[in-house]
Amino acid sequence: MTAGIVSGRLRRWLAAAALFVAAPGLAAASPVAWLQTYLSFDTSTPPGGELPAVRYLAALIERHDPRGEIDVRILVSPDGRANLYARLPANAVEAAGHSLVLLHHVDVVPAGEGWRRAPFGGELHRGRIWGRGALDAKSLGIAHLEAMLHLLDSELPRRRDLVFLASADEEAGGESGVGWLLEEHGELFEDAEAVLNEAGVNRMAGDRLLWWGIETAQKQVLWLRVTAAGRGGHGSGFNPASPTHRLLRALNRVLDLEHAWRVTPASHQAYRALAALRPGEFADVFDRPLEVVQAELDRRRREGRLDRILLPGMSASFRDTVQITRIDNGAGPVNVAPGEATALVDARLLPDTDVEGFRRRVETALGSGIHAEELLRSGGSPVSSTSSDVYRTLERVLGVRAPVGPTMIAGTTDSRFFRRLGVDAYGFSPFTLSADDAGGIHGVDERIPVEGFLRGCEMMKRVVAALVLADREPAPASAAAGQGEP
Numbered sequence: 001m002t003a004g005i006v007s008g009r010l011r012r013w014l015a016a017a018a019l020f021v022a023a024p025g026l027a028a029a030s031p032v033a034w035l036q037t038y039l040s041f042d043t044s045t046p047p048g049g050e051l052p053a054v055r056y057l058a059a060l061i062e063r064h065d066p067r068g069e070i071d072v073r074i075l076v077s078p079d080g081r082a083n084l085y086a087r088l089p090a091n092a093v094e095a096a097g098h099s100l101v102l103l104h105h106v107d108v109v110p111a112g113e114g115w116r117r118a119p120f121g122g123e124l125h126r127g128r129i130w131g132r133g134a135l136d137a138k139s140l141g142i143a144h145l146e147a148m149l150h151l152l153d154s155e156l157p158r159r160r161d162l163v164f165l166a167s168a169d170e171e172a173g174g175e176s177g178v179g180w181l182l183e184e185h186g187e188l189f190e191d192a193e194a195v196l197n198e199a200g201v202n203r204m205a206g207d208r209l210l211w212w213g214i215e216t217a218q219k220q221v222l223w224l225r226v227t228a229a230g231r232g233g234h235g236s237g238f239n240p241a242s243p244t245h246r247l248l249r250a251l252n253r254v255l256d257l258e259h260a261w262r263v264t265p266a267s268h269q270a271y272r273a274l275a276a277l278r279p280g281e282f283a284d285v286f287d288r289p290l291e292v293v294q295a296e297l298d299r300r301r302r303e304g305r306l307d308r309i310l311l312p313g314m315s316a317s318f319r320d321t322v323q324i325t326r327i328d329n330g331a332g333p334v335n336v337a338p339g340e341a342t343a344l345v346d347a348r349l350l351p352d353t354d355v356e357g358f359r360r361r362v363e364t365a366l367g368s369g370i371h372a373e374e375l376l377r378s379g380g381s382p383v384s385s386t387s388s389d390v391y392r393t394l395e396r397v398l399g400v401r402a403p404v405g406p407t408m409i410a411g412t413t414d415s416r417f418f419r420r421l422g423v424d425a426y427g428f429s430p431f432t433l434s435a436d437d438a439g440g441i442h443g444v445d446e447r448i449p450v451e452g453f454l455r456g457c458e459m460m461k462r463v464v465a466a467l468v469l470a471d472r473e474p475a476p477a478s479a480a481a482g483q484g485e486p
């Protein structure tokens with residue numbers, strides 16, 4: 001497949017593409033049917049194979065845009081990965097000249113074994129829509145799509161362009177998706193003011209929403225494959241330098257590396273916002289300037305009193321982490337020492353950690369004769385603003401239901417590509433699901449409750465309308481976080 005724009009205006013060739021007209025869910029107006037059909041495309045990365053799913057989304061847009069207001073393009077990378085770009089232009093006299101990008105990824109991680117329903121069946125079963133991507137991230141894509149189409153029905157003028165972007169390759173690092181799009185088709189995003197993407201982290205207590213977590217920052221990912229090779233032999237011999245023994249000692253040295261506890265602007269922003277919801281000791285520590293928080297954490301660590309203020313999972317926000325996630329020295333019998341042993345190392349670094357320096361430290365700890373191969377390096381990205389017009393609007397609209405706060409995630413998403421260009425990107429999920437329903441991401445039995453899905457679609461519509469339509473002004477910049485006005 002050659003790179004570039006497969007089709008500018010899709011209308012012409014879609015007319016001839018009877019296949020898509022016959023696709024189930026195309027004629028239906030229900031986002032549930034759309035999601036079911038979207039889930040039935042196997043877009044597992046690798047190889048992704050996004051094109052049929054992308055064509056389906058394009059056809060949906062064309063069908064629900066009778067006046068042809070939306071410019072739809074399918075953009076295929078040199079390695080054959082299809083992305084969908086659809087732009088609905090502003091039509092207000094006082095249009096801002098900026099666009100808002102609604103981003104989700106089309107590809108999914110492989111389904112694996114052990115599902116109770118078909119992973120690419122798009123089945124509706126017991127009030128839930130089942131399938132790989134039901135949470136990550138096809139439901140978000142349908143919510144974005146519906147929010148865009150909803151604007152077509154509005155009487156109100158649009159003051160921002162709206163870009164619906166369905167990207168390829170996110171699960172494998174995004175280089176053939178958003179990375180490639182920004183590199184080769186940067187002109188399409190030149191006016192991008194902000195991006196709404198996956199990775200919002202909404203805090204629940206059972207079915208109750210405690211607060212909306214808007215992801216504004218993420219850690220860096222560094223994945224290594226570490227290999228020791230050398231003399232194996234019979235298990236009965238004396239061989240302290242066997243590859244397996246050397247690998248284990250080397251990994252131990254890596255695990256023993258000290259990592260400083262560091263309060264970064266990202267974690268400071270996140271926990272200061274949370275402090276408003278957690279008065280008492282937590283707020284006493286975190287509702288302070290960054291340097292003060294740092295000094296207080298250092299003091300408590302020395303005194304062994306850190307546990308009192310750390311919520312589950314919080315430690316990783318303040319330090320680089322290393323996990324050995326796999327050790328492999330073959331499948332030989334107990335009395336054979338193999339000639340090679342490998343391990344996979346998953347390191348997550350704070351947004352501003354010098355990754356090159358970190359890698360050197362790991363290699364020094366591994367020692368000579370142990371080879372470290374880099375599998376993925378996501379690179380750093382700046383923190384997105386919580387005082388932008390878009391963030392304030394999220395606070396205002398979502399704040400009606402629950403407080404809103406920024407969060408940092410330990411994973412990585414396509415948002416980092418935009419942030420590096422200086423475009424604010426916000427991880428926002430409109431779905432508020434119980435831990436049980438949210439548990440299928442990257443696991444078996446991924447599914448979303450119909451009711452929660454539809455409620456999320458409604459919330460996304462409200463958010464996008466507030467961001468795009470002209471008569472709804474953003475809250476004044478002085479509005480306090482999480483207060484929210486109706």
Ligand SMILES: [Zn+2]
Pocket residue numbers: 105136137170198
């Ligand atoms: Zn995802």
